[in-house]
Amino acid sequence: MRCIYMRFLGLVLLVLSFPALSQEMLIKDAKIYTMGAAGVLENTDIHIRGGKIIKLGKGLSIADDSLVIEAKGRVVSPGLFGGLGTVGLGEISLEASTVDQQLNLQQVRPEFFPGFAYNPASSLVAINRIEGVLYTVLSPSQSGSIIEGQGAVVLLDGKSTPANDRVLFISLGSAAMGDSGGSRAAQFMLLEQAFTEARRGGDANGHLRMLSHAGRAVLKQWGQKPVVFKLDRAADIRQALRFISKHKLNAAIAGAAEGWVVAAQLQAAGVPVLIDPLVNLPSSFDSLGARLENAALLEQAGVKVMFSAGGAHNMRKIRQGAGNAVANGMSYTAALAAITSVPAKFFGYNSGQIKTGEVANLVIWDGDPLEVTAAAYAVVINGKNTAMVSRQTLLRDRYLPRNNTMPRAYIHPGR
Amino acid sequence: MTIHKIPVLLAVLLISGWQSWQAQASEPFPSSYEALPSSKVLITGATILTGTGERLDNTDILMANGQIVALGKQLSAEGAQVVAADGRWVTPGLIDLHSHLGVYPSPGLKGHEDGNEMISPSTPGVWAEHSIWPQDPGFSRALAGGVTSLQILPGSANLFGGRGVTLKNVYANSYQAMKFPQAPQSLKMACGENPKRVYGGNKQAPMTRMGNVSGYRQAWAAAQEYQQSLDDYQASLAKGGEDAKKAKPPKRDLKMETLSAVLRGEIKVNMHCYRADEMLTILDLAAEFGYQITTFHHAVEAYKIADQLAAAGVCGALWADWWGFKAEAYDGIQENIAIVDRPVGSCAIVHSDSAEGIQRLNQEAAKAMFRGNRVGMEIPPERAIRWITSNPAKALGIEDRTGTLEPGKMADVVLWNQNPFSVYAHAEQVYIDGALVFDRSNPAIQPVSDFELGQLLQENN
Numbered sequence: 078m079r080c081i082y083m084r085f086l087g088l089v090l091l092v093l094s095f096p097a098l099s100q101e102m103l104i105k106d107a108k109i110y111t112m113g114a115a116g117v118l119e120n121t122d123i124h125i126r127g128g129k130i131i132k133l134g135k136g137l138s139i140a141d142d143s144l145v146i147e148a149k150g151r152v153v154s155p156g157l158f159g160g161l162g163t164v165g166l167g168e169i170s171l172e173a174s175t176v177d178q179q180l181n182l183q184q185v186r187p188e189f190f191p192g193f194a195y196n197p198a199s200s201l202v203a204i205n206r207i208e209g210v211l212y213t214v215l216s217p218s219q220s221g222s223i224i225e226g227q228g229a230v231v232l233l234d235g236k237s238t239p240a241n242d243r244v245l246f247i248s249l250g251s252a253a254m255g256d257s258g259g260s261r262a263a264q265f266m267l268l269e270q271a272f273t274e275a276r277r278g279g280d281a282n283g284h285l286r287m288l289s290h291a292g293r294a295v296l297k298q299w300g301q302k303p304v305v306f307k308l309d310r311a312a313d314i315r316q317a318l319r320f321i322s323k324h325k326l327n328a329a330i331a332g333a334a335e336g337w338v339v340a341a342q343l344q345a346a347g348v349p350v351l352i353d354p355l356v357n358l359p360s361s362f363d364s365l366g367a368r369l370e371n372a373a374l375l376e377q378a379g380v381k382v383m384f385s386a387g388g389a390h391n392m393r394k395i396r397q398g399a400g401n402a403v404a405n406g407m408s409y410t411a412a413l414a415a416i417t418s419v420p421a422k423f424f425g426y427n428s429g430q431i432k433t434g435e436v437a438n439l440v441i442w443d444g445d446p447l448e449v450t451a452a453a454y455a456v457v458i459n460g461k462n463t464a465m466v467s468r469q470t471l472l473r474d475r476y477l478p479r480n481n482t483m484p485r486a487y488i489h490p491g492r
Numbered sequence: 493m494t495i496h497k498i499p500v501l502l503a504v505l506l507i508s509g510w511q512s513w514q515a516q517a518s519e520p521f522p523s524s525y526e527a528l529p530s531s532k533v534l535i536t537g538a539t540i541l542t543g544t545g546e547r548l549d550n551t552d553i554l555m556a557n558g559q560i561v562a563l564g565k566q567l568s569a570e571g572a573q574v575v576a577a578d579g580r581w582v583t584p585g586l587i588d589l590h591s592h593l594g595v596y597p598s599p600g601l602k603g604h605e606d607g608n609e610m611i612s613p614s615t616p617g618v619w620a621e622h623s624i625w626p627q628d629p630g631f632s633r634a635l636a637g638g639v640t641s642l643q644i645l646p647g648s649a650n651l652f653g654g655r656g657v658t659l660k661n662v663y664a665n666s667y668q669a670m671k672f673p674q675a676p677q678s679l680k681m682a683c684g685e686n687p688k689r690v691y692g693g694n695k696q697a698p699m700t701r702m703g704n705v706s707g708y709r710q711a712w713a714a715a716q717e718y719q720q721s722l723d724d725y726q727a728s729l730a731k732g733g734e735d736a737k738k739a740k741p742p743k744r745d746l747k748m749e750t751l752s753a754v755l756r757g758e759i760k761v762n763m764h765c766y767r768a769d770e771m772l773t774i775l776d777l778a779a780e781f782g783y784q785i786t787t788f789h790h791a792v793e794a795y796k797i798a799d800q801l802a803a804a805g806v807c808g809a810l811w812a813d814w815w816g817f818k819a820e821a822y823d824g825i826q827e828n829i830a831i832v833d834r835p836v837g838s839c840a841i842v843h844s845d846s847a848e849g850i851q852r853l854n855q856e857a858a859k860a861m862f863r864g865n866r867v868g869m870e871i872p873p874e875r876a877i878r879w880i881t882s883n884p885a886k887a888l889g890i891e892d893r894t895g896t897l898e899p900g901k902m903a904d905v906v907l908w909n910q911n912p913f914s915v916y917a918h919a920e921q922v923y924i925d926g927a928l929v930f931d932r933s934n935p936a937i938q939p940v941s942d943f944e945l946g947q948l949l950q951e952n953n
Contacts, residue, residue: 123933170816171689171818335948356848357851358847359627360598360599373867389816390814390816390817391814401855447915448914448916449858449859449862449913450859450914451854451862473825473826476825
């Protein structure tokens with residue numbers, strides 16, 4: 078046990094103790110899942126400088142040997158996308174004082190952006206990062222409004238704040254019926270009203286206004302920024318596709334438990350999906366068609382698939398979901414793309430690929446990244462190795478030793 | 493019960509004494525489970541994890557008459573249907589110690605919310621089995637994940653939530669026909685935040701953890717009194733003569749029947765408890781009133797007291813990685829199960845508490861095994877499989893009949909397409925009491941609940 082630990086620790090210390098590393102790094106002998114046209118590169122090196130990948134190739138070298146990470150054939154992938162969620166917006170779900178993603182004004186406020194509350198020091202950030210999850214899209218919710226507000230991509234490096242580019246969230250279907258007067262039909266009525274009001278400036282008398290001035294400005298100027306519609310039922314997806322087409326939105330469908338039923342329509346509309354590959358139960362009358370082959374069938378129909386299981390604390394489970402998608406017929410490449418390059422492109426944070434010129438946000442894996450008996454070996458962000466330490470690993474290291482005479486409070490792992 | 497049988501029952505009640513009535517009352521709602529038709533099956537050349545801690549490579553397993561007959565090399569069996577495993581893996585049927593299938597079924601309709609009797613913090617008189625909707629589609633999904641037995645528990649809103657029941661994972665028109673024969677009953681209890689939140693929020697006891705403990709103690713004290721009156725009554729009957737004639741049994745009290753059965757050691761205690769300090773409080777509570785905690789459920793802090801749990805002979809039924817949804821779940825770590833498993837005499841269990849998790853107990857166990865190995869514990873698959881087979885069988889009191897692959901045990905068996913400790917593993921065939929009840933390659937041998945029949949017809953046209 079110790080030797081494995083020491084190896085990890087050694088790697089971390091090695092890297093942290095050389096400031097020059099922020100400038101340069103060489104990952105030797107990796108199996109690189111580029112997620113681009115280059116496919117999988119075996120026994121290949123990655124040269125990083127100034128936070129970016131400057132070269133991929135065999136037999137590369139740098140002057141300072143101490144800046145070399147020997148991957149020894151391990152898999153290197155782009156940093157993973159954990160899905161839509163609330164990492165950094167909530168520490169303990171049932172403790173309202175720690176939770177900021179939910180707005181309860183009972184108004185329609187498209188301008189609501191919980192990203193202002195994002196806490197990069199939240200324990201959830203490191204807990205997910207050390208498992209290879211480097212990106213998420215913060216997701217807002219509102220009671221009293223099917224327009225949930227705005228989210229944004231955030232890099233889970235423990236420093237960054239959410240990206241400036243925003244994502245609009247709209248919830249439809251039975252989960253949102255409490256916010257639309259009890260009818261899912263009213264959801265499209267309310268959406269039309271909001272978008273129309275945004276375009277026309279609202280009722281001159283001010284009586285029937287749904288939105289604030291800021292809210293109207295948000296919808297009016299939304300343009301081609303991403304819009305995520307959350308819904309599951311096939312019939313609702315068809316309605317949403319009509320709305321998306323009419324308003325020429327750059328949209329994705331999240332949830333989409335019955336997405337496979339309307340895969341052809343999604344493909345024709347060029348609308349990607351964000352699905353949880355583990356959803357296979359008719360948990361409501363919106364998802365009677367939920368099945369494990371959803372991801373595979375959507376892929377086969379030519380729909381761009383991304384994975385998202387929501388949540389925050391256990392967002393790291395997303396790669397298990399991806400593995401299950403493969404076990405149920407999806408291609409391995411598409412499953413890995415669903416948590417790297419596809420969301421990177423849709424949400425616009427980078428290419429989600431490993432290629433020259435791209436930012437060096439990478440994960441070195443000690444096995445198959447989609448396997449439950451493998452995990453991240455090292456996490457590189459902006460060309461720097463990061464400490465594989467979280468509040469959970471510290472608790473683990475405090476309680477792993479078997480013999481202790483003083484209370485565990487005197488064991489200070491990580492100091 | 494059909495109507496014409498009622499006079500017979502009444503007659504029986506009138507002519508027999510309270511004792512025999514009590515004996516009858518102790519077995520109401522009996523299991524009507526019958527093993528499904530099976531044939532003699534020989535699985536050859538398998539990698540077998542027996543559930544006893546052993547791994548047998550390239551080994552055959554023979555099932556007949558619903559039982560496991562033999563494990564060995566080159567077994568031959570006249571008239572047996574032969575399944576060539578060719579190195580594929582065989583394990584005991586998986587067992588989930590903590591499920592709410594049927595009581596919180598899919599779809600999650602208001603009309604189906606039957607898992608928490610939230611009218612009082614103390615409802616030990618209710619039985620989860622009376623809430624089970626046997627048509628829950630979740631049973632079929634769990635079966636596809638290799639689950640052959642499962643315990644259905646009431647929820648955790650109450651200090652005393654009610655009785656749990658162990659089922660065989662077969663579809664039937666009644667839960668009685670799913671009920672694991674002669675499995676001990678259990679009691680669900682809860683520590684911590686849930687009872688506090690549900691009742692304290694309404695300015696009702698318990699509002700605090702000290703209120704929780706006070707609530708348990710008051711109830712156990714009452715149960716002791718009830719038990720005393722039962723004992724006094726029995727003693728009077730035993731004396732005979734005038735004493736026996738005058739003796740009156742205590743008034744039946746369903747709550748007290750459950751609690752006194754715990755004190756007599758007849759009902760196993762499943763205690764929902766997250767924090768280490770609370771679990772130690774509960775162990776003292778159990779010592780005060782002389783009963784045994786069988787299992788702490790969820791127990792995200794069990795790793796902090798793994799040695800004490802093993803010493804007390806208490807199982808820990810745990811998740812691989814859930815944490816943080818409430819304050820008492822804040823200290824979760826991914827090594828919890830492996831650390832709880834580490835002491836001699838330990839009883840680590842991977843449980844689901846989830847209609848999703850129950851479908852992949854093998855993956856949850858794999859994650860826990862991997863996290864242990866990553867910190868140097870050297871847990872092989874033959875050890876980790878116990879977390880989802882023999883250890884939960886032990887916690888249910890059915891380990892003499894299932895949970896391991898040994899001659900004479902129920903033929904509850906899963907054939908996997910590969911090492912089950914992988915995200916890519918599928919249960920290919922599932923046998924319950926020797927009957928093939930799930931076959932991944934044959935849709936005819938895949939159960940479909942009444943609820944799912946005919947859904948999405950329009951979409952499929």
